[in-house]
Amino acid sequence: MVATYGASVRGPRNRREGRANQDAWIRAGGRFGHLIGVCDGVGSLSASATGAQAACRALRQAVPTWPGTACSADPKHLVRLVEILWCLALAPRSPAECASTCLFALREPDGHLLLAGLGDGLALVRSSDGETTTFGGRSPGCFGNETLALGAPHRIDDWWIETRPPAPGRLVILATDGVADDLDPTRLDVFVSWLSTEVGGLAPAARWRCLGAALRNWPVPGHADDKTIAVLAEPAGAGAS
């Protein structure tokens, strides 16, 4: 079975100022396969949390329409649909007041993997032989807390999109910038191992508590952002499921 899990916590800034968590995440499974997504409401806007939650709902609504990577459909159509569904879900609010990043991974029933993202945060895939590949991240010209986002000016080509053929035993991790910016790039293997073995090895309720506690007790000095991680783990030896 493909396992999906994750957690999201308010950062110290929103806790102190009494604001809601402006990150959101989703995990879902169905005939479309397995979906995980993380979204980060941008810039402490009045409706940032709404924007992030709406982005998760838009992902959930959009993926069942995806015919599958094997059909050679253009993934840009899928991200366009996500954007449209997101805008519709926000009405009557304007997209600009609800800006949100959006990263997602769809593990299709035949094992194809589709990953896409707009804005900062991190997507990471570890193959069964231990090789780790990262995607996304902050745009080259941006500093901390500057990002592309749904609801902010961008082109459809600003989405990064990756597809991967079926392969057993992969681990996919998505993280918002509250986590991603603080990861030591030379220690990503430790981060992956912690999530897959120590956190992933727990029963679901304990796993959620463990991950939430780790994010709440984040050790980086001066950290302020909300923090969200979502994980999709394929079983070793799995092909289609």
Add this chain to the structure above:
Amino acid sequence: MTSTKDFTIASARPLPVVLMADVSGSMGVDGKIDALNSAVTEMRAAFAEEDDGRAEIHLAVVTFGGTAALHTPLTLANEVRWTPMQAHGRTPMGAALDIVTDLIEDRERVPSRAYRPTIVLVSDGLPNDEWQGPLERLLGSERAAKAQRFALGIGADADHDVLRAFLHDPEGRVFEAHEAREIRKFFQWVTMSVTARSRSTAPNQTVDVDPLDLDDYGEF
């Protein structure tokens, strides 16, 4: 058992401050270089004491006098080993602008998790090299163009047109100093603006500190 400390960066996000200091021969007159050294020493000490902010302040100093050089590499403020600047030679501001642009565009030295940098330009005269091209490069660059910029003209010979061009902001203000006290005051204002950002919940955003309010602060 893995701890989150095992895979995270052990420091707060950096907030880089880059000082571009004119140390041409004319700065050696009327105690200007001494006043500048003293004001920068005070600013560095104030930055070093900021240990509870959202960001940790890093300081670099690029000097231009005779040649342009990285006098102090970008370093955590409380780890800077300060060497007083010496005044000599002419005013190669263009070369200094190139050093600053290269520094801020370098993602190894200014990582993407850093907050928007601050650049402070201090000069008492006219550049003697080609500066328009390097300034256009800075203002057209992906990252350095986003820096918050301050400018101080020292004495009657400072070229305010150059300093205004550096600010590239119709509402930006070039500050003037005619005596040591005013140099110190300018750096106190820069210090207040930077430390206010480092304590802010959104350190990327400029915090407006009115320089006229500085009298209220007295000592730092």
